[in-house]
Amino acid sequence: MTVSRKSTKPRNRERPSGFIDGARDRGPRLPGIFGIAIALISLAASCSPRGGRDAAGEAQQLRRRLVELARRERSLTEEYSLARAFAPYLIVDPGRHSVELKARGRSLRSFAIREIGESSGTPLPDSTWSLVEKKPLEKTERPKITPGAGEEAAAAAAKQALWGPHRMPSDYDLVCDEGRVLEIRALPGSQSGTLAVRWLRSAYRRMAERYRRWRIPESSRPRYSMQLWMTESDARLLFWSLPEKIEILVVDEPATRSAR
């Protein structure tokens, strides 16, 4: 008996009529052509002076770099004088979109500024502000212990209603000396709801903030205020981390601001 076995080799089938000869061979050639093209383009790019930039462009870049370095040098000089004391200090750098809590030059915690909101008054270049008061827009209620409840009951209560950054306000003013205010405002974090919900919540918060600012009478407005928008968690953590009194170095960019 003969057993027919299926061949695993591909059979040479006849090409259907109209099949363009060589079309099958063109496939492997294409990447080669693309490769050569990319190589030529990259060669041209590397041969052109600094990727197409001319001397004027380079000079302009170096000027910008020099201005940025001068700004960094100014802020570092200011920071050095703050860091010589042992007390922690805060560095608010709108240019780098960051707020950093530091001590003796070492970063303890850093926070990202998501947006820089409206500012009022005349900005001062690289100035140190002294925090006078942390003023939440809405007060936070502390959990209370009943006298006589006992230490274990208090510990259990503390465990139940855990105290932590999540209980801190997200919208507050850091009232500083000489009528200067850092307004910290929160936007919903990336994990709070869908994109649409976040957008709506952000829009509502911005509208509410505009309305609140509009309602403040001219006479009670601060001499200078800067509004920083952070995520909810960052805003709460910043409030939590700050001591009652702290020096805040606001790295300002008067030149950049005027260009805005």
Add this chain to the structure above:
Amino acid sequence: MKPISLMRRLKNKRAGLAVAVAGIGVILIAVVLVVLRPKGDPAGPVIPPEVARMDLDTLRRQVPLAEARVGKLAEKTERLFPSGPAILIDTAANRIYLLRGSRVVLEDRCSTGSGLELTDTQGKRTWTFETPRGYYRVLSKVSNPVWYRPDWAFIEEGEPIPKDRASRAVADVLGDYAIAFGDGYFIHGTLYTRMLGSSVTHGCVRVDDDSLKKIYEAAQPGTPIWIY
């Protein structure tokens, strides 16, 4: 009027109304988007005239010099951090760090202030059980510490406040060691080890026995403590 033409007019009216409503909607959305648009990044820095006048060769010389100055300044600032032992207490994460220079020698869980508020029965005095933030330094350190219970400890338990100091003394509750850092606050041991990592204390910083021993051995009066 023919009924067909009336229908057509009504349809036209409806269509017009729909277009008007849609138009108003689009305008409103545009206004909201313009008003609530996030502020973009500012434009690049404005070049001061003295920098604008510099030619390419001068700029090529000046930029590395400025970079070196900035680097030196950054290094000088970083070197301010003590090279000896230092203690960092992260109250948000309830973690304690023992550092030696920039090196973390020890990292462990701790417990910090519960944030609870206690008011005495007369409503005259209020205590807030919070670990203070800021800079402190080790004032003193003791082994086998005895806790002299403050007034709030009696009020919390509903006990009468004793007049003499001896009646306030309690041994074996602060662990093997206590490190004082001012205003009655200590870094000490605990009986409630399962609560380490939570904010449950009256303001002191509770640490596990092993870590406490290491911190106690490394810390000297004057050792800086940063609480944040």
